Amino acid sequence: MFLQALATAVPPTQFSQSQCWDIVEKSPVRARLQKRSRLILHSILRGDHGIATRHFAAPDIEKIFDRSSDELNVIFRAEGPALAARALTAALAQANLKASDLDALLICTCTGYLCPGLTSYVSEQLGLRTDAILQDLVGLGCGAAIPTLRAASHVLAAQPGATVACIAVEICSAVFFLDDDPGVIISACLFSDGAAATIWRAKPGPTGLRAFDFQTHHRPADRDKLRFEHRDGKLRNLLDRAVPQLAASAVTELWAARGPRPVARVVAHPGGRDVLEALAPVVAPYSLDASARVLRDFGNMSSPSVLFALEETLRTATPTAADGDFWLVSFGAGFSAHSCRFGV
Missing domain, CATH: 3.40.47.10 (Thiolase/Chalcone synthase)
Structure with missing residues (x-):
């Protein structure tokens, strides 16, 4: 299958790792952590571990560790479709296409669960046709983008004339958790929010790739x-x-x-x-x-x-x-x- 467009999107709010440390310092969760955990956080966020900046969609990020599961799901339901739609809108513009030109939309995520899935929200926001194929892939974690492309290739094998969009989107800030487990601490220092959209056809696009x-x-x-x-x-x-x-x-x-x-x-x-x-x-x-x-x-x-x-x-x-x-x-x-x- 041939690439027609590739576009990415991140939330506008950007934080340096040092700013993330300042957020932890001011958060009530700090008092609940053991001294060893605070030292790990300080070492990662104030040291050089390969990350300079991250983007978060969740509002009032300093409160994120004290939000309820219901509040976190509300954040995912609002921010996941919005960020996915931004990436797909940019990809459609690159390909000189309209949302109504899409015959199928596949979205993968692991940082929230909605039923119906993100495809329902994005298709509504952007105006996909009501007969477009919508498919949500969940549970594949960080590796999900390539299996989603593989699924798109199967759609195109079955319908060679179709135009298929794929989006990988994660609102990792909606699943931030913090306790004394080292893996949980590292996760809080590592993950961030973003979306990438691609558009595919069975015939060559502008690049022929x-x-x-x-x-x-x-x-x-x-x-x-x-x-x-x-x-x-x-x-x-x-x-x-x-x-x-x-x-x-x-x-x-x-x-x-x-x-x-x-x-x-x-x-x-x-x-x-x-x-x-x-x-x-x-x-x-x-x-x-x-x-x-x-x-x-x-x-x-x-x-x-x-x-x-x-x-x-x-x-x-x-x-x-x-x-x-x-x-x-x-x-x-x-x-x-x-x-x-x-x-x-």
Whole structure:
């Protein structure tokens, strides 16, 4: 399937990591944390751990750790569709299309649950036709963007004349949780909000670039190393210290199965500084600098992040038949990893 447009969006409110520390300092939750936990927070937010700034959609972010589960769901219901719609509106403008031109809309998220899903809200806001296919993918975590593209390719295989939009959107600020668990603390210092929208057709677009050769690898035995659980009605992220090596091991499986076509660039989900450092030897000598820049400027936005990294890579390079394809890889809850090629 061929790319027609790629656009991203983040909330307008931006915070430096130092400002995030100031928020924690003023929050009532600080008094509930052990001294060790406060020291971890200070070390990450006031040190250099690969993230400079993050964007949050939740209003009054200083109150986020004391909001009820109902209040957090209200935030997701308001901000998730709005941010997704912003990204898709920009993608439609790039492709010179109207929302009514879309035959299908697929949205992935893991930071909130709505029924009907985000597609219902976005289709209403933007004015999709009432016969457009709407499909929501939930539960795939940070790796969800590539499986969503794979699902879009199946829609286009069944309906070659269709125009399909995909959105990866996360409001991580609506699932912020803070206690004395190191993984929970790191999650609060790592994640942020963002959305990425792509539009696809079965025929070449302006660039002639396509996504193909989708692969996946999942390890249910490692499920508890990275997943959400429910605590007091809220989503609480479980993040094991082994995640960087789990990611590297899973990506190794996909990298070994990539096939003989040449690769020009590797575009990886920027899951964190330690994650990128663990991935580097797996894909050497390919650089992960674009992913590191996305991490620096936006933090880990979960599922949209790999598409932000693709957008960043496309600023300075384009896949060609002579040089090879871009190889995209994402990973997350499951434990799972997913890849595809992006080229001519």
